Amino acid sequence: MPKKLLQPLPFYLYLAVVSLIILYPIFLMFKISASHPADIMKPHKDLLWGPAGITLEHWHNVFTSGLLLPSLFKSLLVATMVMILAILIAAPAAYVISRLGSLFKYLFIIALFISRTFPEVAIALPVSVVFLHWNLLDTSFGLILAHLIKVLPYVGWILIGTFEAIPLSLEEASSVDGASKIRTLRKVIFPLSLPGIAVAAMLVWLESWNEFTYALYLTVSENTLPLQTYYYLNRGGIFNSAAYATIITLPVIVLTFILQRYITSGMLAGGVK
Amino acid sequence: MAQVTLQQVRKVYANGYEAVKSIDLDIHDGEFMVLVGPSGCAKSTTLRMIAGLEDITSGDLFIGERKVNDLPPSKRNVAMVFQDYALYPHMTVYENMAYGLRIRKLSKDAIHQRVTNAAHVLGLAEHLAKKPKALSGGQRQRVAVGRTLVREPEVFLFDEPLSNLDAKLRVHMRAEIIKLQKALATTMVYVTHDQVEAMTMGDRICVLDAGRIMQVDTPLALYERPANRFVATFVGSPAMNMLRGRLAKEHETYCFVSGGMTLTLPADKADTVKSYTNKDIELGIRPEHMLDKRTDTQADNVVRGTVLLIEIMGNEIIVHVDVAGQTVIGRLDAHAPVAHGVEHDFILDMRHSYFFDPKSGKNVSCYRH
Amino acid sequence: MRFVKTYWLEMLMIIPLFAYIIGFTLLPILTNIKESFIDQRFGRRYDILVSKIADITYDIGQAQDSEEQRAYDKELAETALALERLQHSPYAGVSLSNYRKLFKDRSFVKAIFNTLAITLMGLSLQLVIAMSIALLLTRPFHGKGFFRTIVLTPLGIPTIVSATIMTYIFDTAGYLNEVLYKLGLLGEVPIDWAQGGWLSLCMVVFADTWKVLPFMVLLFLAGLEAIPPSVHEASQIDGSPPMYKFFTVTLPLMRPYITIALILRAIDAFRIFELPLILAGTATTPLISTFTYSEYTRQNYNLSAASGTILTGIILIFVFTYLYIVERERETNA
Numbered sequence: 001m002p003k004k005l006l007q008p009l010p011f012y013l014y015l016a017v018v019s020l021i022i023l024y025p026i027f028l029m030f031k032i033s034a035s036h037p038a039d040i041m042k043p044h045k046d047l048l049w050g051p052a053g054i055t056l057e058h059w060h061n062v063f064t065s066g067l068l069l070p071s072l073f074k075s076l077l078v079a080t081m082v083m084i085l086a087i088l089i090a091a092p093a094a095y096v097i098s099r100l101g102s103l104f105k106y107l108f109i110i111a112l113f114i115s116r117t118f119p120e121v122a123i124a125l126p127v128s129v130v131f132l133h134w135n136l137l138d139t140s141f142g143l144i145l146a147h148l149i150k151v152l153p154y155v156g157w158i159l160i161g162t163f164e165a166i167p168l169s170l171e172e173a174s175s176v177d178g179a180s181k182i183r184t185l186r187k188v189i190f191p192l193s194l195p196g197i198a199v200a201a202m203l204v205w206l207e208s209w210n211e212f213t214y215a216l217y218l219t220v221s222e223n224t225l226p227l228q229t230y231y232y233l234n235r236g237g238i239f240n241s242a243a244y245a246t247i248i249t250l251p252v253i254v255l256t257f258i259l260q261r262y263i264t265s266g267m268l269a270g271g272v273k
Numbered sequence: 274m275a276q277v278t279l280q281q282v283r284k285v286y287a288n289g290y291e292a293v294k295s296i297d298l299d300i301h302d303g304e305f306m307v308l309v310g311p312s313g314c315a316k317s318t319t320l321r322m323i324a325g326l327e328d329i330t331s332g333d334l335f336i337g338e339r340k341v342n343d344l345p346p347s348k349r350n351v352a353m354v355f356q357d358y359a360l361y362p363h364m365t366v367y368e369n370m371a372y373g374l375r376i377r378k379l380s381k382d383a384i385h386q387r388v389t390n391a392a393h394v395l396g397l398a399e400h401l402a403k404k405p406k407a408l409s410g411g412q413r414q415r416v417a418v419g420r421t422l423v424r425e426p427e428v429f430l431f432d433e434p435l436s437n438l439d440a441k442l443r444v445h446m447r448a449e450i451i452k453l454q455k456a457l458a459t460t461m462v463y464v465t466h467d468q469v470e471a472m473t474m475g476d477r478i479c480v481l482d483a484g485r486i487m488q489v490d491t492p493l494a495l496y497e498r499p500a501n502r503f504v505a506t507f508v509g510s511p512a513m514n515m516l517r518g519r520l521a522k523e524h525e526t527y528c529f530v531s532g533g534m535t536l537t538l539p540a541d542k543a544d545t546v547k548s549y550t551n552k553d554i555e556l557g558i559r560p561e562h563m564l565d566k567r568t569d570t571q572a573d574n575v576v577r578g579t580v581l582l583i584e585i586m587g588n589e590i591i592v593h594v595d596v597a598g599q600t601v602i603g604r605l606d607a608h609a610p611v612a613h614g615v616e617h618d619f620i621l622d623m624r625h626s627y628f629f630d631p632k633s634g635k636n637v638s639c640y641r642h
Numbered sequence: 643m644r645f646v647k648t649y650w651l652e653m654l655m656i657i658p659l660f661a662y663i664i665g666f667t668l669l670p671i672l673t674n675i676k677e678s679f680i681d682q683r684f685g686r687r688y689d690i691l692v693s694k695i696a697d698i699t700y701d702i703g704q705a706q707d708s709e710e711q712r713a714y715d716k717e718l719a720e721t722a723l724a725l726e727r728l729q730h731s732p733y734a735g736v737s738l739s740n741y742r743k744l745f746k747d748r749s750f751v752k753a754i755f756n757t758l759a760i761t762l763m764g765l766s767l768q769l770v771i772a773m774s775i776a777l778l779l780t781r782p783f784h785g786k787g788f789f790r791t792i793v794l795t796p797l798g799i800p801t802i803v804s805a806t807i808m809t810y811i812f813d814t815a816g817y818l819n820e821v822l823y824k825l826g827l828l829g830e831v832p833i834d835w836a837q838g839g840w841l842s843l844c845m846v847v848f849a850d851t852w853k854v855l856p857f858m859v860l861l862f863l864a865g866l867e868a869i870p871p872s873v874h875e876a877s878q879i880d881g882s883p884p885m886y887k888f889f890t891v892t893l894p895l896m897r898p899y900i901t902i903a904l905i906l907r908a909i910d911a912f913r914i915f916e917l918p919l920i921l922a923g924t925a926t927t928p929l930i931s932t933f934t935y936s937e938y939t940r941q942n943y944n945l946s947a948a949s950g951t952i953l954t955g956i957i958l959i960f961v962f963t964y965l966y967i968v969e970r971e972r973e974t975n976a
Contacts, residue, residue, distance in 0.1 A: 011778075018775065019792045025807040025852065026799065028817060032810060089662060092655030110965065111660075115667045117961050119913040121934040122950030125943065126673040127666070149666045156659060172326050173359035177373035177420070178347040181651055187372075191363045210800035212916045217938070226802040233809060233920060242810075245803040256798035 029249070033058055033242035058239040062247075065240075067228065072247070075209055075225040077140055082147045082208040083201050086155045089148070091197060094159035095189065099168070109160065112153040123149060124217040131218060138220045146214035151204050158203065162196025163189070202255050209251065275337030275427040275460060276302040277323060282332035284318055284484075292318050294484040295332065303458045305451075307475035309465055310507070314481040316464045317356075317432055323462060324430050325349050336427060347376075352421035353430040356437070358413050360405040366392075366416050367401040373424050384423075391422040394453070411442045418450070422457075429454070429461040435470065447474060468508055472496070480504050502634035505557050505627060511591060514563075514601045516556040517631070520549045529556050529623075532597035536574050539624050545638045546628045554637075557627035560591070563603030566618035567610070574621050580611050594619065671954060677947035678740055684733035685944040691725045740948035750949065753928040756843060760918075760929065761911040764847045765904060771851065772858035772903075779859070780866050797856040805920040808849040812836065812921065838926030846918050846927070850911070858903055865899030866892070898971055905964040912956055930956075 034054045062068055097108045127146060128137065136142030166189060174184040212226045219227055225248050232241040277300040284293035292315045300306045308316040321327040323334065325346035334342050341349050352373075361369050367388055374384045392398045395415045405413055414434060421429055431450075435443045451474055454461050465471055471478050472492045480487040480495065480503070487507075488500040499505035499513075506512045518531025527543040527550070529536040536556070538546070546554065566575055578596035585607070592603050592611055596619075603619065611617050628638040646653070677685065698718045705711040728734065744750045779790060796804065811817045812835040822828040835845045869892065877887050893900075915931040924936040930953045937946035 011783075014774075015778070015789055018771075019789065022792055022795060022852070022855075025804070025811060026795065028810055029803065029807045089658045093657075093659035096652045096656040111663070114958075114961055115663050117909050117957055118667060118671055119915075119931060119934075119950065119953045119957060121913075121915060121931045121938075122674050122947075122954050123667060123670045125934075125938055125946055125950060126670040126677065128938075129943065130670075145666065148662065152659060152662060153667075167357065167359065169355045169357050169359035170361065172346075173353070173355055173361075173420075174372070175326070175346045176324055176351065176353045177424070178376040179372075180347065183376065188361055206800075210802060212802050216935075226800070229802055229806055230920060233806060238810065241806050245806045248800055249803050252798055252800055 029242055029245050032238060033246050035239075037239070058243050062240060062243045068244075068247075071223045071225050071228040074140055074143075074222055078143050078147060078224065079205050079208040081140075081144050082151060083205040085144065086148060086151050086204045087197060087201055090152055090155040090200075091159055091193075094156050095163045095185075095193075097156070098160050098163035105160075109157070112156050116153040116157075120150065120213040121217075124214055127214075128217045137218055138222055140222075142218055143215060143224070146218055147208045147211055150211065150214065151207050154207065155200050155204055158200045159193075159196065162193050162200070165196070166192050199259060202259055206252060206255055210248070276300055276304075276335075277306075277428055277460060277462065278333075278335040279319075279323075280333045280335075282319075282322065282334060283330045284315070284322060284327065285330045292484050293322070296481075296484075296486050298479060298486065298489065300460060300462060302460055305454050305461045305463065305474060305476045307463045307465060307471040307478045308481060309468055309471035309478055310481035310487075312466060313483070315484040316466075316481050318484075319481070320430055320432055320462060320464045323428070324351055324353050350426050351428045351430055352424040352426040354414075354417045354421055354432065354434045356433045358405075358417040358434075360413060360416055360420075362405050365402050365404055366397060366408070366419075369405070369416055370419050370423050373420065387423040387425075388419075391419045394422070395419050410438060411446065414438065414446065418453075422453075427460065429459055431461065431463040433464055433466065435465070436467075443470075450474065469510065472508065480507060482507075498636070498639045499627070500636055500640060502555065502557070502629045502636075505629070505636065509559060511560050511602050511604070513557045513559050513627070515629070516558070516599050516601070518554065518556060520546060520552060520554045520628075522550050529554070529626075531556075531599065534576055534597035536576075536621055536623055536626075538626070542623065542626060542628070542638055549628070549630075549637070553631045555629040555631050557629055557636075558601075558621055558623075559625065560602045560604045562622040562625040563594075563601060563605075564620040564622060565605055565609050565611075566620055572620050574623050575618050576621060577616055577618050579616050580613055583611060583613060674947045674954070675951050677944055678951040679736045679738070679948075680944050681733045681737040681739045682743075682942060682944040684728065684731070684737075686941075687728055687733075688725075691721055691728065694721050695725070740944050741952075743945060744948055744952070749928050750930075750933055753930050753933040756927055757912060757914075757929045757931075759843050760846055760850070760914065761908055763843065764850055764911055765907055767847060768851050768854060768858050768907065769900070769904070772855055773862055775855070775859050776862035776866055779863055793859055794856045796853050799853070801853065801916045802920075804849065804853050805917050808845075808852075808917070808921055812845045812849075836922055836926060838922075842922045842927040845921055846914075849917050849921060850914060853917070854907070854910075858907070861899060861903045862896070865896045868899075869895050901967055902964070905960055905967070909957055909960045909964070912960070913953060 034056065036055050036057075097105055100108070124146070127149070131137050131142050131146075134142075136145070170188055170192075171184055174188050175181075179187065210226065211224070212230070215224045215227050216230075223231060225244060229241050229244040229248065232244065277298075279296055279298040281295050281297060282293060283291070283295045285291045296319065308319060310316050318327055322329050323336075325341070325344060329342050333340055336349060336351070361372065364372065370388045370391060371384050374387060379387075388401070389398070392401055395418060397412065397415055397419060400408060400412060400416075405416065408416065414437075417434065434450075435446055438446060447470060450463075463474060472495075475492060477489060477491055478495055479489045482503050488495060488504045490498075490500075495504060495508050499508065502515065506515065516529075516531055518529050518534075521528050521530045521535075527538045527546070529538065564572075566572075576596050578594035578601065580592055581595050581600065582593040584591040584593075587607070589604050589607055590609060590611075592605055592609075594601050594603060594617075601619075601621075605611065626638070627636055629635065630637050695718065698714055698721065702711060702714045702718070705714060775793060779786065779793075809816075813819075814832050814834050814836075816835075818835070819828060819832040823832070833841065835841050873891065873895070877891055882890070913931055914929065915935070918927065918929050919932050919935065922932075924932045928936070930949060934946050934949040934953065937943075937949060
């Protein structure tokens with residue numbers, strides 16, 4: 001794009017408009033959660049700040065309502081358990097797939113890809129019927145199982161890349177040095193894949209934390225945080241939903257920040273020329 | 274220390290590709306054997322079969338007295354230096370070298386002794402606590418060698434370890450490895466594609482082409498008595514000249530005739546190729562046996578050719594000459610009076626000539642077939 | 643069997659993942675397809691009878707005396723007979739009644755239309771905007787890093803959160819109406835964005851674009867950066883005007899990325915669920931996925947299964963198109 005299209009004024013105007021459209025909604029969420037009802041409920045709202053200033057009464061309500069902790073706890077529990085289980089199930093499989101010949105590897109990767117594309121509403125129906133029989137409806141355990149459905153192919157995909165980055169010659173050297181397969185996995189493969197696994201783990205945690213559809217299908221009374229937000233939205237609870245939305249977003253911002261700063265480690269650079 | 278024996282070893286891949294077409298090789302105990310050949314000749318594959326990293330399709334492999342076909346690498350008591358070194362990036366130099374010993378449950382003291390000894394021999398003593406990424410290419414290579422030293426294996430296997438080093442370092446490391454092998458007197462199988470490396474390092478050299486052994490012999494024998502055209506042109510730089518022509522008999526002398534040029538054969542050479550009279554034959558002659566006419570005014574086998582190219586090496590020059598329609602390469606004195614594009618008289622010293630069968634490529638002037 | 647002996651560890655490592663996928667993804671989808679071919683009337687009655695039998699059997703185990711037991715036995719026999727009669731009724735067996743019902747349902751037909759409209763409108767809008775932003779990001783300028791971070795922010799916002807925020811914006815008494823009012827484009831009567839029709843579709847498209855833009859920008863940026871700078875330099879020496887160059891050089895080179903981006907986005911756009919559910923509800927603006935959900939809430943399981951199966955079918959068409967194109971690209975590049 002040469003100079004003609006980069007005329008300062010229209011160019012920066014476009015940038016400004018785009019930035020505004022992207023950032024304003026986020027600002028809105030924080031604002032509403034801390035604004036006086038009077039400022040929000042009037043017919044003509046203030047786009048930036050209302051005259052009544054900031055209030056923490058909504059946050060106070062949310063924390064004392066007694067509904068926050070159960071859903072917070074459930075979201076935390078489910079997300080953490082899903083993270084652990086997903087890594088335990090997907091990592092070994094991803095390792096094996098990464099070492100396969102190209103035909104089988106391709107087939108497995110396609111299988112993972114296709115399982116990710118099925119619509120959740122189609123899967124959730126039979127799953128909820130079965131869970132009803134198994135008494136898993138409304139339970140954390142049931143939700144963990146459901147989240148794994150969504151998350152396993154995704155994690156598998158990412159981890160295949162992680163393991164592919166570890167050169168085969170390291171395994172061969174270990175084998176010639178006298179190590180059994182299990183020992184090679186423990187002492188060579190596992191330590192080197194740790195950074196990749198950490199990244200995948202964080203991504204899984206986020207997916208589960210934000211998950212909505214399966215929670216909707218499989219929950220009756222014990223809401224996760226996203227469901228609770230939806231509950232308030234349906235009742236017109238603007239302030240509560242804004243507060244919950246903020247609570248949901250906080251760990252996401254922290255983890256996204258960590259992941260962004262993660263640089264692919266030069267760790268492997270030393271072992272192989 | 275042990276000998277390594279391959280008997281009719283074949284390697285066929287799952288897609289039907291036959292990489293190694295039945296080779297027999299006896300590597301003597303304590304010998305430095307070099308496997309050399311162009312890319313794709315299956316030298317690395319053969320080495321990896323000895324290591325146990327590739328399956329043997331048919332045939333037998335013996336290390337010492339044991340038949341090891343079905344043993345995994347960890348049980349063969351071999352040590353290997355990989356082309357990309359394959360150092361464990363998350364371990365220090367010390368831990369890299371101690372890894373194999375810890376598996377074999379050596380005592381901490383024994384491990385410490387072996388590792389520090391090897392480190393001293395290789396000049397790595399101050400680097401023991403560093404990780405591979407803090408080392409230079411040459412140092413990493415030495416750690417890879419160190420890893421094999423401490424294992425005290427029956428056989429050392431080296432897979433093109435010097436190919437990623439710069440020229441000067443390569444020459445230095447070559448000498449180091451030779452010294453090491455002599456000191457240890459352990460069997461070493463060394464793979465390289467560089468024939469200079471092969472010639473300078475090996476006790477014996479095994480030349481491979483497309484999965485077949487072309488010749489196994491000492492460096493000098495390979496040079497002076499190549500078994501076939503492939504070995505003749507592979508060993509020696511610049512490569513041996515190959516000229517196409519016919520064998521003719523004029524009165525009582527045998528001559529090589531090609532495009533108007535006639536070269537007389539000395540009697541002993543003529544004896545060996547008599548059967549090719551009036552048949553096509555290939556003449557092989559090394560560049561150093563093409564001489565400037567000036568040196569011997571009444572020699573026979575004078576040919577006249579136009580100089581196509583002169584490469585100045587400093588101590589000598591390499592000339593590419595058009596002789597009777599074929600290009601001949603010669604090595605002459607640095608001050609030889611040749612000029613680009615100008616005709617000049619040369620002598621081909623037929624006392625050092627070789628003759629090859631045009632179809633089979635076999636050297637008929639040195640070996641009975 | 644030598645294979646199993648050598649590779650037992652690898653098999654152990656790979657089985658859990660695929661067992662889970664087969665059991666919890668493939669099986670449910672197949673069950674869903676199967677259920678879609680069972681008449682609703684049969685399906686419901688069948689479920690009631692089967693669970694009744696299970697309950698009675700349990701009660702028999704708890705029976706206190708033989709009289710109670712005989713009562714239960716009688717009930718069991720009656721229920722079993724009812725089940726038997728059901729199996730022979732005209733409703734049993736494979737039936738296309740659900741599909742017939744779906745296509746006669748105005749709501750479902752509207753859902754198909756809406757989903758198509760959202761996909762097409764959304765993709766066009768996202769393609770143009772994402773490409774323009776990606777192009778801008780290939781040139782250096784003051785504050786580029788800052789702008790890049792801004793563009794990537796929606797990636798970090800959970801869908802539920804962005805849906806929540808969008809309801810504030812698109813509410814009848816919401817912020818968008820307010821902005822339009824302040825700009826003088828709107829009178830005293832605010833726009834009801836959720837009323838259905840084109841307005842609601844635009845609302846969903848806008849919300850989805852907001853959420854998805856960073857992903858597409860990154861994809862296009864990768865594609866643009868894959869064009870070797872020497873191509874741009876050659877074009878400069880040739881002296882081609884910028885717009886011409888864009889359409890004859892840049893765009894063709896980006897073709898594989900654009901195709902892949904479009905198909906992947908189409909797959910996601912067709913199954914879009916969370917955003918429209920929260921923003922538009924199921925009443926006024928049904929989409930195929932929200933329709934499936936609403937039938938589920940009304941316990942019309944077989945109908946919901948049929949709707950879900952249709953959605954799965956559409957998605958699979960896109961998936962195989964994608965795989966076909968990727969395979970073709972692989973072969974031309976190999």
